[in-house]
Amino acid sequence: MNVISYDNWVTRCNPLTKLTMIPCFGIATAIFPDVWLGLVLLFIILVLAAVAHLLSSMIKMMGAFGVPISLMLFVIQGLYSPKNRTYIADLGFAKIGLEGMLYGANILVTLLVFLGTFYLFSKTIYSGRLSATMNSHGVSSRLIYLLLASLNIVPEMQRRVKVVGQAQEARGLHTTGSIFSRFRAFVPLIGPVILSSLISAQERGMALELKGLGIIDVKATSLVESRDTKLDQSIRYGLWLFLISTAVISFLLRING
Numbered sequence: 001m002n003v004i005s006y007d008n009w010v011t012r013c014n015p016l017t018k019l020t021m022i023p024c025f026g027i028a029t030a031i032f033p034d035v036w037l038g039l040v041l042l043f044i045i046l047v048l049a050a051v052a053h054l055l056s057s058m059i060k061m062m063g064a065f066g067v068p069i070s071l072m073l074f075v076i077q078g079l080y081s082p083k084n085r086t087y088i089a090d091l092g093f094a095k096i097g098l099e100g101m102l103y104g105a106n107i108l109v110t111l112l113v114f115l116g117t118f119y120l121f122s123k124t125i126y127s128g129r130l131s132a133t134m135n136s137h138g139v140s141s142r143l144i145y146l147l148l149a150s151l152n153i154v155p156e157m158q159r160r161v162k163v164v165g166q167a168q169e170a171r172g173l174h175t176t177g178s179i180f181s182r183f184r185a186f187v188p189l190i191g192p193v194i195l196s197s198l199i200s201a202q203e204r205g206m207a208l209e210l211k212g213l214g215i216i217d218v219k220a221t222s223l224v225e226s227r228d229t230k231l232d233q234s235i236r237y238g239l240w241l242f243l244i245s246t247a248v249i250s251f252l253l254r255i256n257g
Contacts, residue, residue: 015121015129016228017235018124031250032249038112041113042112045117046059057123077101079097081097086099088101134147
């Protein structure tokens, strides 16, 4: 994982607290019947990203993901959603419905909240501290290792694609240019990437035993200190309370609505 090195409150926060924020924020946005809650949570995520010096990179990431997804959602939901009752525009061949647009916006904001919290989590945690935190809460060492390995899959694949691409260019293969040139270069590029990923997965499986993770009845120790302050605990309790309250309010709104 490409972790930032800035020292601020977000990076010092316990990894379990940031991990808890992912389901609490995401599920709360998904179950709430209105889009405004998701927008508020998205604003909070951007503020935390600014504190962690990640605002520009997060906005770029959300823009690269959100623009194509929003176009797809607004076209499909705005034109063809069965929920459409109020129409805001008539294109001749189809009408744009307000209910479908709002539903598409709710889906988009939910995806961005999930994406933003996970991006903030992955960029501000040190894997050793996350491992020590989970180990102190009684999580299996095998599960911790598999989780950390999973978090490293995408960055590792990106590094492998870059290395293989440079090697193919050194052999005279053109990986830049028009769309057709890039497509022709994609086939010989993806083969070595997949094979190297399979070999890496096999090596991770062998490393489970080499790291002593199969030993039972022995308490694992860590060189990294994991501090769980009262502030972190209070934030986690507040996050779960927020999720429960949102679920109750959403249920009541749907009944009364």
